[in-house]
Amino acid sequence: MTTDHPTPRPRTAEQVGEQARAVLREIGRAVVGKPDALELVMLGVLARGHVLVEDLPGLGKTLLARSFATTLGLDFRRIQFTPDLLPSDVTGTPLYDQRTGEMVFHPGPVFTHLLLADEINRTPPKTQAALLEAMAESQVTVDGETRPLADPFLVIATANPVEYEGTYSLPEAQLDRFQLRVRMGYLTAPEELAMLRARVDRAAPEAALERLAGPEDVVAWRSVVERVEIDDDLLEYAVALVGATREHPQISIGASPRGGLALVQLARARAVLDGRDYVVPEDVKSLAVPALAHRVSLRPELWVREMSTDDVLREIVDGVGTPTTRRTAPVPS
């Protein structure tokens, strides 16, 4: 797919930041009152990650994913995960073609730019695992043949955290493959009122969003993120945050090295969204909870106290020191 926009490909962080913010403003017309959640999903898009949206039903998770696909001009497929879904329903399967007498591969919904895995915790782990290779390596292997996926490829998965009947908790290995976890949360009363008023005024179920970019733009944005610089002291800060999750007394399994990679990449994406080509401590600090909280496991006694990993991660972020004011190593002017 090619975009029909005549605008030149942005090459600086400032340009990319401006375009990405325009996309967020457009999506904000449909998904009301959730700027933080939208920004986090955009960071996942910029940082080549996959996003897990975890919250109660009816908070706009599906609308959010569809809005991103529309505004970014990406191919969009949706899988409604159910208990009887098979792995081949996700990846695709070879079928016999009577005309040619050959087995022809019929690609599954995973062959798209943006895949919405709706209620991913309603399907058994076997089918959930079918997404593993796709998410980690942007390819699927069926019948011994490996097929690459589209570029960009992004999974936005939704999960309902409160229902236990008929659900299958995501395995830690699969949770670790999501670059960040986003929680939507309820709207405030004024925001909910504004949402209702907008719905009445537009006389249509959903706002019609404009396409502001295309897949090539997303690829170009990602290459700009790769050029964002990050100081050694900030890398040490990220390592300290990840290390603190492994030593915290309330955490039984700390964050993996993949968590540190995700944190740094998301911090670089946040810098671009802010129009910078360098990372600052605020980037790392603000993303520690969404990037790491879903990768740690609390000790069992904390489950009954209803403590969440978000709470423990916030405590860790408040306890780990940011880089000192003065540099530890000189940088040439």
Add this chain to the structure above:
Amino acid sequence: MERPEHPEQPGHPELPGHRPVSGAVVAAGVVGLLAVAALALRPAEALLHSGKGPLGRLGIVTIAAAVAWTFGTMLVVQRLRPRFGADRMSLPPVEERLREAAGPLLLAAAGAVGVLTLVLHGFTRDSTISVPQPAVPTVVPSPSASAETVPPQDTGDSGFSVPLHLVLGLLAALVLVLVVLAVVRRLRRFGLRMPQLPGPAGAVPEDEDARLLLSAVRSGRRALADTGADARAAVIACYAAMEDALVASGVPRHASDSPADLLTRTAEAGLAPGRAAPRLAALFREARYSSHPMDASHRETAADALEEIASLLRDRAAAGGREPEAGR
């Protein structure tokens, strides 16, 4: 479930040259010592009734036994603690909780037994220093010999000697300190922050805050002048000087603070308002975390931000009814 043999486990910390002792031997030893202590110190009367045992006639023996028991048991418990913590993942939740509680409970019990030994012992005024008198009949059977009646001995329930008071007081204080330390350590482990004492600048009046901040602004200006041609170092030094001033003004920089956190707290405290402080912070971020070339324009922008902050502070001090020393 297979029970692990902790001392023989590879990787289990053992002192060099020490042969590991099995748990059964330790348990048998502790029970034996307890039995001997109970027999030696048991009161003549009922349990939990003050009195003396065979060894208790010497008060110093009782005190020494109580102290030796308390610290000896605590030492043993501390040495056994690594075993409590081994193989946590293989236990069910109930056993896991019991295992966690074992260490603190054993330590507390050791202290409690030591204190109870002293409290329940029937000390006499001279029991700590004298050898007990042999048993003497208190009453001569013959009524005619009443003049030879020996006055009954003091049973010792009536009072304590001053050195004993001192020892008991010291022990109580020691136990209290240990308990407080243990509680504080445990609370800190679970993330509770201790309340911080207000800084010396917290009690100074508002115009004093402004004066301190102005002095920092002056030091920032000096930093701008002293760092010569290195604009990056000048901007960083300027921001650092402002940070120091905020600390002196009662807005400390926490270790986990980012520049944005510090600015937020500064604004909440009513110090350095306006847009100059965020501008200086933005310059600092670029100087500190990027390799962008920094030139004289950055230095001038930092100097302008400082001037603006100084001006705002002067206005603030003037509004407070006192003209502070100008930051020149």
